[in-house]
Amino acid sequence: MFNKHIPLHWKIIFGMILGVAFGLFAIVLSWDEFTTHWIKPFGTIFINLLKLIAVPLVFASLIKGVTSLSDISRLSRIGSRTIALYLVSTILAVSTGLLIVNTLQPGTYFSEAKRIEFKEKYASKTEAKMSAAAQVNNQGPLQFLVDIVPQNIIHASTSNKNMLQVIFFALLFGVAMIILPDEKTHYVRGFFDGVNEIILQIVDLIMKLAPYGVFALLASLMVDFSDGDVHNVIELFSALGLYSTAVITGLLIMILLIYPLILKLFTKMSYLNFFRGIMPAQLLAFSTSSSAATLPVTMERCEEHLGVSKEVSSFVLPLGATINMDGTSLYQAVAAVFIAQAFGIDLDLTQQLTIVLTATLASVGAAAVPGAGLVMLVIVLGSVGIDPEGVALIFAVDRILDMLRTVVNVTGDATVATVIASTEGQLRSELEDKESSNLK
Numbered sequence: 001m002f003n004k005h006i007p008l009h010w011k012i013i014f015g016m017i018l019g020v021a022f023g024l025f026a027i028v029l030s031w032d033e034f035t036t037h038w039i040k041p042f043g044t045i046f047i048n049l050l051k052l053i054a055v056p057l058v059f060a061s062l063i064k065g066v067t068s069l070s071d072i073s074r075l076s077r078i079g080s081r082t083i084a085l086y087l088v089s090t091i092l093a094v095s096t097g098l099l100i101v102n103t104l105q106p107g108t109y110f111s112e113a114k115r116i117e118f119k120e121k122y123a124s125k126t127e128a129k130m131s132a133a134a135q136v137n138n139q140g141p142l143q144f145l146v147d148i149v150p151q152n153i154i155h156a157s158t159s160n161k162n163m164l165q166v167i168f169f170a171l172l173f174g175v176a177m178i179i180l181p182d183e184k185t186h187y188v189r190g191f192f193d194g195v196n197e198i199i200l201q202i203v204d205l206i207m208k209l210a211p212y213g214v215f216a217l218l219a220s221l222m223v224d225f226s227d228g229d230v231h232n233v234i235e236l237f238s239a240l241g242l243y244s245t246a247v248i249t250g251l252l253i254m255i256l257l258i259y260p261l262i263l264k265l266f267t268k269m270s271y272l273n274f275f276r277g278i279m280p281a282q283l284l285a286f287s288t289s290s291s292a293a294t295l296p297v298t299m300e301r302c303e304e305h306l307g308v309s310k311e312v313s314s315f316v317l318p319l320g321a322t323i324n325m326d327g328t329s330l331y332q333a334v335a336a337v338f339i340a341q342a343f344g345i346d347l348d349l350t351q352q353l354t355i356v357l358t359a360t361l362a363s364v365g366a367a368a369v370p371g372a373g374l375v376m377l378v379i380v381l382g383s384v385g386i387d388p389e390g391v392a393l394i395f396a397v398d399r400i401l402d403m404l405r406t407v408v409n410v411t412g413d414a415t416v417a418t419v420i421a422s423t424e425g426q427l428r429s430e431l432e433d434k435e436s437s438n439l440k
């Protein structure tokens with residue numbers, strides 16, 4: 001067992017490094033079968049555990065959050081501010097992506113031979129993504145609203161994909177509880193308070209397994225990704241090096257520039273404290289490539305370590321995990337323009353603005369699971385008239401970039417939660433500062 005005094009994020013980083021090292025050994029020593037059969041399952045179990053508590057956590061904590069609001073008008077204020085901030089941060093992300101890809105022009109360096117090779121190699125995988133995208137594309141404009149309202153709550157809670165439906169029902173339930181007099185809801189409140197505590201305790205227990213979980217996830221990912229040959233990895237990265245650099249630069253700008261700036265503008269929290277608090281969630285986002293699986297940890301970190309009140313976190317974070325994906329939208333913008341450049345297509349300003357719009361909407365519509373961004377990219381490409389089969393060009397490195405963009409997705413949600421908490425006077429550190437200055 002690890003020493004108790006080592007901070008959690010170091011334990012997770014240690015697990016990640018060991019996982020990558022093990023993966024490399026496994027590739028060199030041809031232990032791929034061993035890794036797939038004996039290591040990978042532990043990674044899957046870890047992700048399953050996280051997903052297992054997502055629905056009960058969102059449900060119980062939203063009800064607790066809503067019922068602790070003093071009046072319902074606050075709910076609509078928090079709601080509208082949250083959605084506005086989510087939109088602004090996504091548009092900033094897409095614009096950053098466009099700026100970088102137009103400056104670096106990675107697609108112009110992509111050779112015709114590689115284009116043909118990649119198109120053939122990933123043809124079948126591309127087709128699967130295209131048919132998934134076609135299903136989304138066939139829906140009417142208001143379908144997203146219809147999808148939010150479930151016809152059966154038991155059914156809705158059977159899949160983590162229906163998180164918005166669970167959020168909707170929990171909000172309805174909480175609002176009805178506020179409207180009713182206290183004595184009628186007394187026991188139900190007590191019940192959900194208890195459920196909440198129990199689930200947070202479960203998150204703590206699961207997090208004790210995190211170092212082992214990320215070890216297994218990264219070790220098996222290395223083996224899957226390389227197809228048993230280290231040269232494969234090196235070759236793929238050299239072909240798509242400039243494209244990957246463009247995406248990674250954009251993601252770094254979000255994490256190191258834009259979020260700190262947003263926090264500085266709207267809150268008194270230092271970015272270092274924010275970073276320390278949210279880091280374990282970022283590491284998990286990286287290892288699982290899923291903001292949905294990371295959600296329980298993001299919520300726990302925001303509440304216990306960043307001091308965001310439950311009223312705010314219980315609403316802002318589950319919503320963010322489903323609709324706010326800054327990293328995904330940035331990557332979609334870079335990828336779309338990269339593919340256009342590789343095909344020799346010049347995108348004019350209107351087309352680039354269309355990318356801003358569709359990438360924003362596509363990231364809202366993307367599920368918070370690995371690879372979802374790639375499906376929605378097909379739609380972004382379609383909107384500016386680029387052959388959707390172009391996604392074949394970027395398939396090879398998508399898994400790795402998915403890990404990185406998920407970190408940004410989760411950080412963006414946590415940033416907005418902190419800002420909303422601050423503007424609502426619900427950020428613990430600021431409240432403590434205020435109290436101590438009042439006492440002086």
Ligand code: ASP
Nearest residue numbers: 290291328368369372373
């Ligand atoms: N994996 C991302 C997430 O869960 C979505 C994506 O970009 O594919 O946040």
